[in-house]
Amino acid sequence: MSKCVGIIAEDKSDADVVSAVIQKLRPRKKWRFHIVAGGGCGRIKSKCLMWAQELYNKGCSHLVLVRDSDGGDPEAFRSGLEQKLISTAFSSRIIVIPVRTIEAWLLADELAIQKLFELRKMPNSIAHPENELDPKGKLEEIVHHFSGGARIYVTTIHNAQLAKIARIKRLQRCKSYLPLESYIDVNF
DSSP states (O other): OOEEEEEEESSHHHHHHHHHHHHHHSTTSOEEEEEEEOSSHHHHHHHHHHHHHHHHHTTOSEEEEEOOOTTSOHHHHHHHHHHHTTTOSOSSEEEEOOSSOTHHHHHTOHHHHHHHHTOSSOOOOOSOGGGOSOHHHHHHHHHHHHTTTSOOOOHHHHHHHHHHHSOHHHHTTSTTTHHHHHHHHHHO
16 A cells, blocks of 8 residues: 655655655655645745645645745744644644755765766765755756766756665755654654
8 A cells, every 4th residue: 555645845846855755765665646836935835725635635644845944944934834734634744844945955965966967076075054055056066066067957857866866864964854754754
């Protein structure tokens, strides 16, 4: 029997990262994902309850809502979204707020970056990826620099690919990632 997880995210690439991580954490389980790509953080706040109900009606038993902090207060965002979802039918749900953007998680594993982009030299390890002001821009810079300009990083193509090969131990360096892993450990 497969587990059906509903994912609400700002865009499809964020949802793809989350689904890849979930599959990586529990590779022996069969998964089904229903994704709502909200088209930005503002729409998530205003429509998350409606979208959650739609996902529940599609048979999802778990809900993961992902919204980047974009430099704002992650706890304030989480609290506001919890208030919006208070009346949802989901008894099992989590709100994940990546610090800055979800790309900070992907920056945590320089070996995955080197492998995916076939870089001759491994980029330097970033000690605190969530401290990067522009994680997406940093990924673009790393790929461009270490490929000698021969490769480009595109979020919609590469985020899920990076998530699939990223090492869990490296992702764990990002505090905003840890609640997702704990949720999967407890619920699956």
